[in-house]
Amino acid sequence: MRLPETAAVLAVRRGVREWVAARGGHGPVVVGLSGGADSLALVAAAVAEAGEVTAVVVDHRLQERSGEVADLAAERAVGLGCVGAMVVPVEVGREGGVEAAARVARYAALEAVRDGRPVLLGHTLDDQAETVLLGLARGSGGRSIQGMVAWTAPWGRPLLGVRRAQTVRMCADLGIEPWDDPHNTDPRYTRVRVRNEVLPLLEDVLGGGVAQALARTADQLRADGIVLDACADEVLRAARTGAAATGSGVPDNDPPTLSVEILATAPPALRRRAVRVWLRDQGVTGLVNAHLQAIDELVSNWHGQGGVAVGGGSRDHRLVVTREHGTLAVRAQPRI
Template sequence: MLAVRRGVREWVAERGGRGPVVVGLSGGADSLALVAAAVVETAEVTAVVVDHRLQEDSGAVADRAVAHAMALGCVGAMVVPVDVGRAGGVEAAARAARYAALESVRDGRPVLLGHTLDDQAETVLLGLARGSGGRSIQGMVAWNSPWGRPLLGVRRAQTVRMCADLGIEPWHDPHNADRKYTRVRVRDEVLPLLEDVLGGGVAQALARTADQLREDGAVLDAYATELMRKARSHPAGTATLPGRPDGDTEIADPPDTLSIEILATAPPALRRRAVRAWLADQGVTGLMNAHLQAIDELVSNWHGQGGVAVAGGSRDHRLVVTREHGTLAVRAQPRI
C-alpha cells in the first residue's frame, strides 16, 4: 500500500501540488489501487469507467467498479459507454476509444492511468521486437498532458496486495489471460523466462533502460528541432490566381519545405528526427522506420528515385514526400 501511495504522492509533488484529477478505472487491481491512493494524495478524484461493451457482462463490471470508487472516497464516478471499431485490431481500437472517452469528460483535469512498472517492461520489450529505433523502446512517460502515470515505479504485485489489504476484490479481465494477444504472451511467457535465465531484475532493468533512453532522446530532440528550424525554407513566391487576368499576381503562401543541403550536413540520427518532427507539424503521423529510411535516401543517396508515400491524405489523394529544387516537400497526389 505504501509503495502505491508514495508513487502517487511523488507524481503529484512533481506536477506542482494537489489538485482535482480524473482516474481511468477499469475495475482491475492496478486502477483500483490508483483510485485508493489518489483519494488520499490529491484534492478530489472523479473515477471514469469506460465500458467498451466487448463482453456480455461489461455493464455489470462497470457498475461494480463505480461502486468501489465511491466506497473508496471519490467525489464522483461515471460510466462512459463507447463503440469499439476494428481499425488496427481490437486492442488498438479499444485503446483509441478509451482515450477519446476520457478526453471527452476530463473537463481540463489531468487523467491518471494505472500503468505499472510491469506494463512498462512489456512495452519496452514489444518496442524492441519491432526494431523501430530508440524511440520505440522509450516506453511510457509519467506525464504527457493530460495523461499521468504515477505507478510506473510500482510492481503489479503491489497493487494486487493493496486491493487485498483494503478488502477489495478486483475484476480480472479475461483478455489479460487470452494468449492470442502478443502482450499477454510477453507477460506470461517471455518475461518469466527472461527472469529465470538472467537471474531476476529484468522488469526493473527494462524500465531503467526506458528512462535512460527518454533522457537521451530529449537531448537529441532539442538538437533535431534546431536542425529543422535551420533547414526549413520559406521562399517568397508568387502565383497567378485562377480567374484573374494574366500577370495579375499575389504573394502565395510559401511551401513548408526542408533544405536538402542543410539536412545532408547533419548526422543521420538528427536528420531523421528533424524530418519526423517536420512531418508531424504537417499532420503526418504513424511513420514506420521504413518510411524514414526511404525519405533519408532522398537526402543522402538520391539517384533519381521517386517520392515516398506516407500516411494521411484523403480518399482521392495520398501524401508523398518528394525531392524537388533542392528541398524536401510534401505533396498531395491523386490516388490511382
C-alpha cells in the same frame, strides 16, 4: 476510507504522492478505472494523496455483462472515497485490431469527460517493461523503447515505479477483489504472451531484475532523447531557413519545404528526428521505419528516385514526400 499502512499500500501511495508533488500539489483529478487491481489501487491512493478524485469507467462492451462489471467498479470507487464515479459506454471499432481500437475509444472517452482535469492511469513498472520489450522487438527506433512517461498532458502515470504485484497486494489488504479481465490471459494478444511467457522466461534465464532493468533503460533513453530532440529542432530550423533562402521557385502558399543540403550535412540521427517532426507538422500519419529510411534516401542517396508515399491525406488525395529543387516537400497527389 482509512487505508492500512501495509508495505504495498505505502508503496502505491508514495508513487502517487511523488507524482502529485512533481506536478505542483493537490488538485482535482480523474482516474481511469477498469476495475482491475492496478486502477483500483490507484483510485484508493489518489483519494488519499491527490484530493478530489472522480473515477471514470469506460465500458468497451466487448464482453458479456461488461456493464455489470463497470457499474461494480464505479460503486467501489465511491466506496473508496471518490467524489464521483461515472460509466461511459463506447463503441469500439476494428481498425488496427481490437486492442488498438479499444485504446483509441478509451482515450477519446476519457478526454471527452475530463473537463480540464488531468487523467491518472494505472500503468505500472511491469506495463513499462512490456512496452519497452515490445518496442525493442519491433526494431522501430529509440523513441519506441523510451516507454511511457509519468506526465504527458493530460495523461498522468503515477505508478510507473510500482510493481503489479504491489497493486494486487494492496487490493487484498483493502479487502477488495479486483476484476480479472479475461483479455489479460488470452494468448491471442501479443502483450499477454510477453507478460505471461516472455518476461518470466527472461527473469528466470537472467536471474531476475529484468523488468526493473527495462524500465531503467526507458528512463535513460528518454533523458537522452530530450537532448537529441533539442539538437534536432536546431537542424529543423536551419533546414527550413535554408529552403527559404534557396529561391527554388516554390510558390509561397505551398507547404513548407526543407533544404536537402542542410539535412545532408547533419548527423543521420538528428536528420531523421528533424524530418519526423516536420512530417508530423505536415499532417503525415502512421510513419514506420521503412518510410523514414526511404525518405532519408531522398536526402543522402538520391539518384533520381521518385517520391515516398506516406500516411495521411484525404479520401481523394494521398501524401507523397518528394525531392524537388534541392528541397524536400510533402505533396498531395490524386489517388488512382
